Amino acid sequence: xxxxxxxxxxxxxxxxxxxxxxxxxxxxxxxxxxxxxxxxxxxxxxxxxxxxxxxxxxxxxxxxxxxxxxxxxxxxxxxxxxxxxxxxxxxx
Numbered sequence: 001x002x003x004x005x006x007x008x009x010x011x012x013x014x015x016x017x018x019x020x021x022x023x024x025x026x027x028x029x030x031x032x033x034x035x036x037x038x039x040x041x042x043x044x045x046x047x048x049x050x051x052x053x054x055x056x057x058x059x060x061x062x063x064x065x066x067x068x069x070x071x072x073x074x075x076x077x078x079x080x081x082x083x084x085x086x087x088x089x090x091x092x
Contacts, residue, residue: 010066014059023062032061 012023017040024033036058043050064070 012062014062017055020055020059020062024058027062027065028058029061029065032058 012027013019014023021033021036024036028036036054039054040051043054045051064074
């Protein structure tokens with residue numbers, strides 16, 4: 001039997017602004033919802049590219065929050081990252 005990808009990982013609905021607001025309030029990083037509202041308030045809502053970039057960035061933040069590998073990477077110390085880089089650069 002081969003290993004199957006994890007298709008059952010939970011992803012909150014974020015297809016509308018209301019769903020994204022709910023996801024940020026419930027599952028986002030602290031302060032994400034307020035920052036999202038602030039950025040959206042300052043955006044030109046007629047500039048759909050700008051609105052899309054803002055919404056995609058905050059959707060991504062929710063997805064990162066529930067990706068175990070991403071959270072492990074965020075939890076690494078600076079010293080740990082520096083040590084890994086030194087090992088990799090030294091292995092050339």
